[in-house]
Every structure is written in structure tokens, then in C-alpha cells.
Amino acid sequence: MTRSVFRFLSRQPDTPELYGDHHLLRLPRYSDYRPWFAVRAESRAFLQPWEPTWRHDELTEASFRARVTRNSQEFSSGLAVPMFLFRRDDMALLGGITIGYIRRGAAQSCMIGYWMGERHAGQGHMFAALRLVVPYVFSGLQLHRIEAACIPDNWKSIRLLQKAGFEREGLLRKYLKINGEWRDHILYSLLAGDEMSESADKVRTER
Numbered sequence: 001m002t003r004s005v006f007r008f009l010s011r012q013p014d015t016p017e018l019y020g021d022h023h024l025l026r027l028p029r030y031s032d033y034r035p036w037f038a039v040r041a042e043s044r045a046f047l048q049p050w051e052p053t054w055r056h057d058e059l060t061e062a063s064f065r066a067r068v069t070r071n072s073q074e075f076s077s078g079l080a081v082p083m084f085l086f087r088r089d090d091m092a093l094l095g096g097i098t099i100g101y102i103r104r105g106a107a108q109s110c111m112i113g114y115w116m117g118e119r120h121a122g123q124g125h126m127f128a129a130l131r132l133v134v135p136y137v138f139s140g141l142q143l144h145r146i147e148a149a150c151i152p153d154n155w156k157s158i159r160l161l162q163k164a165g166f167e168r169e170g171l172l173r174k175y176l177k178i179n180g181e182w183r184d185h186i187l188y189s190l191l192a193g194d195e196m197s198e199s200a201d202k203v204r205t206e207r
Helices: 002-010 030-042 044-050 061-076 125-140 155-163
Strands: 017-019 023-026 081-087 092-103 109-116 145-150 167-178 181-191 204-206
Touching: 017 125, 023 125, 030 044, 030 061, 030 092, 061 081, 081 125, 092 125, 109 125, 125 145, 125 155, 145 155, 145 167, 155 181
Parallel strands: 109 145
Antiparallel strands: 017 023, 017 204, 023 081, 081 092, 092 109, 145 181, 167 181
């Protein structure tokens, strides 16, 4: 029931895939475990300051499979669209971006979050991912508002959002527990009708 309702609301296929010239975004699969483990393990020190505390079993295959199952359930129920980001020429897993906290009714909004493997950071991959995700959110999911929150001293994330055309709205005090501490976050938003600072890639959405 929830799956059919979500398909009606989003008018999207069961497993959306977003293609740019050099990147692919799709839902995680069980078969992604080995590349996911590799990029997360080698990037642990790089990622931990910006993420919730990693559990002791964070990188186990059982934990990953549970994560993929949960992602699938959240997508089917219309709550989130969690996606992995791949480089198309060699299908290397670069990172991930999640369209989460999808709210319908009067809000018609979502919250995005993202992560990038350390060796792939600073090369424009996440900006390319945003250029694929933003049209999908507004045209595919037919939402009105995208929100993103980042820690004030995460200047790389702030610069990324500003480059993508997001506008700062205010400070969220002690918003999320990150790496064991409740941290303030800056709220940014992009509205349907706003323009990204660079023209968006032409996006192909396929099953």
C-alpha cells in the first residue's frame, strides 16, 4: 500500500537512477558492501568529526545489510531516497547523498545529507551530485523546499551549499549529536524556482 502511494506521489520508478555525464546516483544494494567498506574504512578519521558516533559494528557486513534493508523500507514508504554516488567511467563508489525527512501535506519539503570518501573529496563530485538531485527533488518528487544543515566550522560543506545556490536561514542550536556532542548547525534552504549558481546537468532517470 505504502509503495503504491509513494509511486503516485513521486511519479518515479521503483528504483530511480540519476545519470549525469560523469556520475550515477542509485539506491544502495547488498552487493555494494565491499566498495562501501573500503571507502568508509579508509575515510574514518576524515568522516567521524561530521557524523554521529560510529557503532562498534559500524563496518560489518551484517550492519550494512541492515542499513540497506532500512533504506529500502524508507524509500518504499516515501520517507527518504538514500543514494550512493558512483563515477561512471569505472563505477567507483565515491560517497552518498540522502533525500530524507520527506514531508508531504502543507510542507512538501525534505532534508538532504551527504558524505564523501576522503580520496574523492574536493574534486567537485558532490556538487555534481547536487546538480542531479535538485531537479529530481523538485520535478520528480514534486517537493517545494530542500533543507540542509551543517556544522558552522564545516566550511567545505558551507561552501558547497552556497555554490549550489542554497541560502542561509539561521542557526539551529544543539541540533544534532555529532561525534558524541550536541552541535549547533546552520540551516540552508533551496526552494523550487530558485536557480543553482551553475546550470544543472541534464538528468536522465531510469529504472
